[in-house]
Amino acid sequence: MTPRTTRAVCLVRRPHGEPSPDDFAVEERPLAPLGEGQLLVRNLYMSVDPSMRGRLERTEKHYTHNFTPGSPLDGRALAVVEESRCTSVPPGTFVRHQLGWRDRAVLDAADTDGAGRIDPQLAPLPTWLGLLGQTGFTAYVGLTRIAELRPGDTVLVSAAAGAVGTAAGQFARLLGARRVIGTAGGPDKCALLVKEFGYDAAADYRAEPVREALARLAPDGLDVYFDNVGGRQLAAALHALRPNGRVALCGMMSQFGDDRHSADINQLIQAVLKRLTLRGFIVRDHDDLRPEFERRVSGWLRSGEVTARETVVDGLENAPGALLSLLAGGNVGKMLVRLDGPAPAGG
Numbered sequence: 001m002t003p004r005t006t007r008a009v010c011l012v013r014r015p016h017g018e019p020s021p022d023d024f025a026v027e028e029r030p031l032a033p034l035g036e037g038q039l040l041v042r043n044l045y046m047s048v049d050p051s052m053r054g055r056l057e058r059t060e061k062h063y064t065h066n067f068t069p070g071s072p073l074d075g076r077a078l079a080v081v082e083e084s085r086c087t088s089v090p091p092g093t094f095v096r097h098q099l100g101w102r103d104r105a106v107l108d109a110a111d112t113d114g115a116g117r118i119d120p121q122l123a124p125l126p127t128w129l130g131l132l133g134q135t136g137f138t139a140y141v142g143l144t145r146i147a148e149l150r151p152g153d154t155v156l157v158s159a160a161a162g163a164v165g166t167a168a169g170q171f172a173r174l175l176g177a178r179r180v181i182g183t184a185g186g187p188d189k190c191a192l193l194v195k196e197f198g199y200d201a202a203a204d205y206r207a208e209p210v211r212e213a214l215a216r217l218a219p220d221g222l223d224v225y226f227d228n229v230g231g232r233q234l235a236a237a238l239h240a241l242r243p244n245g246r247v248a249l250c251g252m253m254s255q256f257g258d259d260r261h262s263a264d265i266n267q268l269i270q271a272v273l274k275r276l277t278l279r280g281f282i283v284r285d286h287d288d289l290r291p292e293f294e295r296r297v298s299g300w301l302r303s304g305e306v307t308a309r310e311t312v313v314d315g316l317e318n319a320p321g322a323l324l325s326l327l328a329g330g331n332v333g334k335m336l337v338r339l340d341g342p343a344p345a346g347g
């Protein structure tokens with residue numbers, strides 16, 4: 001029988017400063033009856049993303065909508081279709097969509113992606129939200145289109161042990177970078193960068209100022225900086241970049257915390273002196289690159305040239321904890337929540 005309700009993670013109140021577990025609650029919510037062209041899907045994996053932090057706090061208009069107290073959160077999810085009123089997407093199909101943070105959802109088939117393409121034989125289901133999903137795509141767009149990576153470049157990636165960072169380091173190498181350097185918090189993550197993700201060198205930004213680490217690890221300077229964190233690390237990279245260097249501004253993790261009011265922006269004079277290019281981007285504006293990305297990265301996965309890594313937390317009720325952990329650096333690779341329920345065939 002078609003379920004009438006779903007459990008969903010709801011925002012209880014907007015956090016002021018650091019979010020806490022009490023800001024969230026799992027509640028029962030009604031499911032709309034299935035209309036023509038619609039699907040009932042059961043979520044299997046949900047993406048946990050840093051951008052959610054801003055969406056919890058913010059009230060002013062932004063490129064994506066803010067969460068509302070009393071309403072469910074949302075975000076990217078990978079689901080299996082349970083019921084369908086769309087002939088091209090039959091039950092059993094795997095799809096990606098935006099109504100995560102709940103067990104089930106009713107949505108328009110037109111609002112899904114991946115139907116017919118998500119093949120668990122090619123890569124395990126979590127990879128379709130990570131390396132082969134928006135995360136890997138962000139790394140690919142940032143390196144190829146935004147930073148215009150060239151063979152022989154020396155590349156720096158920050159938050160290098162995270163979802164976008166583990167992808168960016170590996171892709172940079174495969175796209176012809178000569179030397180790839182990563183920064184991460186703590187010695188264990190730094191060791192992993194070199195051992196598992198093909199980085200030539202890693203710097204622990206908590207143990208040593210990145211500016212000093214770069215003088216040691218990239219004495220001839222950088223050509224490209226893939227910036228996931230902003231703040232002091234961006235300032236350090238501006239110093240280390242060579243003339244005509246390029247910066248892909250992907251995200252600003254450091255701006256959630258103490259670094260928010262730092263004066264590092266003064267280092268922007270480096271951009272003038274060295275004729276640097278700094279370019280921000282939002283991945284969804286670059287969907288035209290998606291077929292090329294899927295073709296190349298699925299090839300690299302098949303040949304074993306890239307490694308997909310996820311940190312998986314079990315259970316809808318633990319999803320807020322997964323978000324808090326991500327913001328504190330508790331993940332390696334893509335942070336995901338796996339939902340309970342029978343495993344679908346091939347999943």
Ligand SMILES: NC(=O)c1ccc[n+]([C@@H]2O[C@H](COP(=O)([O-])OP(=O)(O)OC[C@H]3O[C@@H](n4cnc5c(N)ncnc54)[C@H](OP(=O)(O)O)[C@@H]3O)[C@@H](O)[C@H]2O)c1
Pocket residue numbers: 048049050051134135138159160161162163164165183184185186189228229249250251252253254255257259281282283284326327328329330331333334335
């Ligand atoms: N532009 C776009 O379209 C787009 C799309 C997707 C993601 N993004 C951005 O890409 C970045 C990475 O996202 P992700 O999903 O891959 O997350 P992630 O890197 O897997 O997780 C965030 C990481 O940030 C690091 N971090 C937390 N606070 C920090 C601080 N104060 N200073 C330096 N590092 C800090 C932590 O790693 P450590 O343990 O190393 O500190 C944490 O693991 C984020 O800035 C995100 O907003 C942008």
